[in-house]
Amino acid sequence: xxxxxxxxxxxxxxxxxxxxxxxxxxxxxxxxxxxxxxxxxxxxxxxxxxxxxxxxxxxxxxxxxxxxxxxxxxxxxxxxxxxxxxxxxxxxxxxxxxxxxxxxxxxxxxxxxxxxxxxxxxxxxxxxxxxxxxxxxxxxxxx
Numbered sequence: 001x002x003x004x005x006x007x008x009x010x011x012x013x014x015x016x017x018x019x020x021x022x023x024x025x026x027x028x029x030x031x032x033x034x035x036x037x038x039x040x041x042x043x044x045x046x047x048x049x050x051x052x053x054x055x056x057x058x059x060x061x062x063x064x065x066x067x068x069x070x071x072x073x074x075x076x077x078x079x080x081x082x083x084x085x086x087x088x089x090x091x092x093x094x095x096x097x098x099x100x101x102x103x104x105x106x107x108x109x110x111x112x113x114x115x116x117x118x119x120x121x122x123x124x125x126x127x128x129x130x131x132x133x134x135x136x137x138x139x140x141x142x143x
Contacts, residue, residue, distance in 0.1 A: 019129045026126045047104045061090045
């Protein structure tokens with residue numbers, strides 16, 4: 001009986017060590033995911049800054065168009081050419097900003113999905129290991 005208890009105790013000890021190693025591994029994974037989330041937050045901040053810049057540029061474009069309107073009355077033909085150029089540039093810039101926003105949105109969504117899945121899996125594994133450690137502790141108390 002004492003030989004069996006010794007073997008069982010040794011097995012439990014090995015399981016506890018393995019569980020502790022797995023818990024440490026999960027903690028490292030969670031730290032990695034936390035760092036990744038920090039990067040995503042920084043990317044989101046950059047995206048917000050780009051949106052703010054776009055708003056400022058829209059104000060500048062509006063002011064430019066108002067200025068062009070005043071000058072148009074003085075130089076109708078010449079100003080029409082400049083107006084069209086300014087509108088084309090504003091459209092190109094707007095399209096470029098839209099492409100950047102779309103790229104960031106898709107990447108942010110992709111990274112968020114990956115992060116959420118990894119974090120969920122890590123949490124599930126952590127809970128399983130915690131149950132094993134709890135069971136091992138109960139069995140240790142019983143023996």
